[in-house]
Amino acid sequence: MQDMMKKYYEEVKNFKLDVPEKFSFPLDVFDRWNDKIALIWTDGNELKKFSFSDLTRLSSKLAGGFKKLGINKGDTVLILLPNKPEWWVIVLAVMRINAVAIPGTTLLTAKDIEYRLKAANIKAVISDSENASKIEEAVNKHGKDVILINIDNQQGWHKYEELLKNEAFLGEKTFSNDPAFIFFTSGTTGLPKMVLHTQVSYPLAHIITGKFWLDLKPGEIHWNISDTGWAKAAWSSFFGPWNMGTTVFTYYRKGKFSPSLIVETLKKYEINTICGPPTAYRMIVKELPLEELKFKTVRHFVAAGEPLNPEIINLWKDATGEYIYNGYGQTETVNTLAMFRFIPMKPGATGFPTPGYEIDITDDEGNPLPPNTEGNIAIKINPQRPVGLFQEYIGDKLEMAAAFRGDWYFTRDRGYKDEDGYFWFVGREDDVIISAGYRIGPFEVESALIKHPAVKEAAVVASPDEVRGEVVKAFVVLTQDYEPSEPLVKDIQEFVKKETAPYKYPRKIEFVDELPKTISGKIKRKELKLKEFGKLK
Structure with a gap:
């Protein structure tokens, strides 16, 4: 163990990120890899491969198209696309003109999009035909002009393929502390927060x-x-x-x-x-x-x-x-x-x-x-x-x-x-359960639950209780060999008592077919907790 930890401490001691006064991820990093393969894309049937040079060519032409449309340095660009090759080309192109990229999941509703249009003063939205109608609804309610670009042949939108016909613009370096990305992230209260990253805090520091x-x-x-x-x-x-x-x-x-x-x-x-x-x-x-x-x-x-x-x-x-x-x-x-x-x-x-x-x-x-x-x-x-x-x-x-x-x-x-x-x-700070004065983290209880042969998945949240204030409640998805029953509830509870401190066991267990998750697979504990406390119908 000492030899391995010695390597860790050497890495920590010797590592340093040199931050230049000006920086461009496309120019300083991406374009230098040249003809190596940058991206392999498949849908299970078709397979596409792009070299770094391929993506340099495509993204620089698209950057030229953006500039022709009047999208320039500092302008905010909302990108709503699934993982199609165009997404990588678009993000690179936005970075070449030093605009500010705002990636968004295609699960966003028209209301979500309208909020982002206003909060970030968005100049352009880039998407596909599948998401066009809700974007148009949001833009109409927003009431301000927004440049709309579509990777398909959506009527009334600027066409991605046409923008690729413009003269290439490879980009230029900008100050390292200039804005590069905005991510909307949910907080413990209210509307999503806007997290601002610079030209180096993500592009270089990753x-x-x-x-x-x-x-x-x-x-x-x-x-x-x-x-x-x-x-x-x-x-x-x-x-x-x-x-x-x-x-x-x-x-x-x-x-x-x-x-x-x-x-x-x-x-x-x-x-x-x-x-x-x-x-x-x-x-x-x-x-x-x-x-x-x-x-x-x-x-x-x-x-x-x-x-x-x-x-x-x-x-x-x-x-x-x-x-x-x-x-x-x-x-x-x-x-x-x-x-x-x-x-x-x-x-x-x-x-x-x-x-x-x-x-x-x-x-x-x-x-x-x-x-x-x-x-x-x-x-x-x-x-x-x-x-x-x-x-x-x-x-x-x-x-x-x-x-x-x-x-x-x-x-x-x-x-x-x-x-x-x-x-x-x-x-998470607001996920920790406080029951009769004890602080209980959901992860430890979930780790104990998942060891039980009947438990396929589990999510643990606080549930209101008149005596203890809060108690541990587990939402459990069963493996295919088990059916919900009261004896199974008791068995799981006794099992958890042996796996961790007894006061942490789930006093309530609800069997469910599936757990609410983000598209990336993260369990939405907040949603389950709000339902328990009657704040989400």
Whole structure:
């Protein structure tokens, strides 16, 4: 263990991101990879490959088209597309003209889009015909002129293919602290916050994500199972891989991925590394025979979005010979905590701080706490602010004041460090359950639940109780061999009491057919909690 940790501390000591005065990700990073394969796209039938040179040519022509339409530096561009090749071309083109890209999931409603149009003063929207009607509805209600660009032949919109006929514009460098991306992210209250990233806080700093946690190599192929509308796509489908000269693999499919499709894809294509949501790994282990999990080319598995349970990590290791490595970060950051291949594995742990970050567990005043004490996961911003930290919540002084206090950025996530210095995730600040004075993190209870043979998936939230204030409630999806029953409830409860501290067991269990999730597979605990407290119908 000492030899492995020595390598970690050497990496931390020696790593430094040199931030130039001016920077352009397309010019300084992307275009330099030339004829290596940048993107492999498939829908299961058709297969397309694009070199870095191909995407340079396409995105520079599109950038010229944008400029002809009057989209210029600093203008905000909302991009609503599924994972089709055009998405990668468009994001590169937006960066070439130093406009501000705003990725959005295609699940957004007309109301969601209208809010974004107003909040971010959006100059242009780029989408496809499938999403055109709700965008038009939002623009009409917005009442201001917006440039509309469609990758299909949508009537009344500017056509993507026509814009590609313009003279190429490769781009120009701009100041490193100029805006580059805005991500809308849900807070604990009210409307989504606007997270602003600079030209370097994502484009350059995701070297940290790609090099250390994803362990990417030039010429290898990386698959990230994520929708293009989420920040995770920027992490692992764009900046992480392309900083390292790694090929991005993407699979376009409407609806949810099935466990069998993920396994088939890993066997069919020569994928070397994969980033998936914990839900995907859990479903694969619970639904498919473990002897099927043999992959000739995959050497590295990582999980993101929320921690993966130790039970699943150990079963995966037994089946494949490889561990799954947890990683942690936010829309506001690049990868900040992770299990790396060069540190001893502790299944279920979030890991150690990534190089470039100083992180600790603190109380609400920013005082570091002793080992095995739950507190705030906090990032040190003084005397050195990490490069991979967002610039601001646009127009939200209250959120800024809550997040930045003294020498720290408070993530609003809870965790603890063990005696060896490993970080462990407890839960989102508003997900932690307080029952009769006890603080209970949902992740630990879910990890115990998933060990029961009847439990395929579980989500744990607070539920109101007259005596205890709140109690632990578990929403459970059963494996195919079990049916809901009162004896099964009792059996699961007794099982959890033996797996963790007895006061943490779920006093309420509700069997459900499926759990509410984001398109990227993250469980929507907030939605379940609001229903429990009667605040969401």
